[in-house]
Amino acid sequence: MQIVDHHGDRVRHGRATVNGVRLHYLTAGEGEPVLLLHGVPKTSYHWRHVIPLLTPHYQVVVPDMRGLGDSEHAEGGYDMANVAEDFAALMTELGHERFRVVGEDWGAAAAYQLAAHHPDRVQQLVYQEMILPGFGLEDYSFLTPDNVRSYVWLWHINFYSVPEFPEMLINGHEREYFSYFMKHETHDPSAITPDALDEYVRCYSSPGGVKCMCEIYRATLTDGDQNRESAKTRLPMPVLAVGSEHFIGADNERQMREVADDVRAVILPWGHQLAEESPEELAGHYLRFFAGEMS
Numbered sequence: 001m002q003i004v005d006h007h008g009d010r011v012r013h014g015r016a017t018v019n020g021v022r023l024h025y026l027t028a029g030e031g032e033p034v035l036l037l038h039g040v041p042k043t044s045y046h047w048r049h050v051i052p053l054l055t056p057h058y059q060v061v062v063p064d065m066r067g068l069g070d071s072e073h074a075e076g077g078y079d080m081a082n083v084a085e086d087f088a089a090l091m092t093e094l095g096h097e098r099f100r101v102v103g104e105d106w107g108a109a110a111a112y113q114l115a116a117h118h119p120d121r122v123q124q125l126v127y128q129e130m131i132l133p134g135f136g137l138e139d140y141s142f143l144t145p146d147n148v149r150s151y152v153w154l155w156h157i158n159f160y161s162v163p164e165f166p167e168m169l170i171n172g173h174e175r176e177y178f179s180y181f182m183k184h185e186t187h188d189p190s191a192i193t194p195d196a197l198d199e200y201v202r203c204y205s206s207p208g209g210v211k212c213m214c215e216i217y218r219a220t221l222t223d224g225d226q227n228r229e230s231a232k233t234r235l236p237m238p239v240l241a242v243g244s245e246h247f248i249g250a251d252n253e254r255q256m257r258e259v260a261d262d263v264r265a266v267i268l269p270w271g272h273q274l275a276e277e278s279p280e281e282l283a284g285h286y287l288r289f290f291a292g293e294m295s
Contacts, residue, residue: 001195003048005029005055011062018089021077024070025063025090029055032123033096034290035087036062039105039130040213041178043069045199046104049279050286057287058100063090065107067212069203074212079219080106080133081226084113088121100290102126104242104275106216109133109223112259116230119237126286127256128242129272134224135231135255152247156181160217167210174205187246187271196276235260240289242282247272264294 003011005028012027026044028051038046044062054060064071066086067078077083087110091099100123103111108130115122131137131154140147141157160166170177178200183189204210239260243252245267253265266285270277288294 001048001193003028003045004052006052011051016090016093018093019077019082019086021066021074021086022072023063023066023086023090025061026051027059027061027094028052029057029059031058033091033094033099034058034060034286035091035099035101035111036060037087037101037103037107037111038062038065038068039103039107040065040068040216041181041200041204042105043200043203045069045196046273046275048196050275050283053279053283054286058290061091061094061096061099063087064203065110065216067215068209073206073208076215078212078215079222079226080109080113081117081223081230083110084117087114088118091121097121098123100124100126102128102286103130104128105130105272109227112235113226113230115235115237115239116233116259119235122237124238124240124290125235125260126240126242126289127252129244129248129252129274131248131251132223132227132255133220134227135258136251137220138224151184157217157220160214161220163218166214170210171205174201174210178204182273185247185272186277187244187269188277191273191277193276231259236262238262238264238289240285240294241265242274242285243267244271244274244277245269264289266294 036047101111108127115125140154147153182192241253241256243249256263
């Protein structure tokens, strides 16, 4: 499936070497910039349905995170403060001094660090479907009766953090593994379409793809320290906390109220992969928030 804007024109692909890593990114639309940051195990392709809903109003910049998608498989630098600097440098390279940021999953963790370190540049922040390290992620990963009974037991946090074993077990089984993993986190499994699986499997089965994914998780304890330090200064920009009823839910708002002063929230009746399960509803909330129409 080609990714297109609201006119049906293909998005523009680009590459930039910033902060010591070569990033692949997409751009489309005109107007004020919005940076869309994907999570794991996804790529910029995750935003394919949302992009044409935003481009009538904004220019979107949609990078692949370092080590993921078609960005460089860097040897290190996977803590979220450094990943955030990748994106800050990319926006500088593209000539965008001020911009809005939307992050989901690990993209939300990077978006938080980006907003915390560059509050003068981030105009508005959308924080979607992520538990920050240091603010509850570790608790979600524990082997407890409540976690096991839930649909949001994040056992993979610990699994991916073990050196070498995840790569050994997942490599060669990417389609089976990621198909189950992503559909398990949705409320509508059919939203994870064959074309999306093809793209995610293509990227994560490339040499080093699973290892780079795991390196994000292996930096979790460092991320926790960084987030607790960053939270000592509250975010000044407006924040929209977006949750899914059938996954993280109200914890998105809970976290943002711990770190920011101007927070509003919405919970959508879907699962974790909101941009694939409910793109129209999701983009509608983004646009109302950007326009200052959400109280």
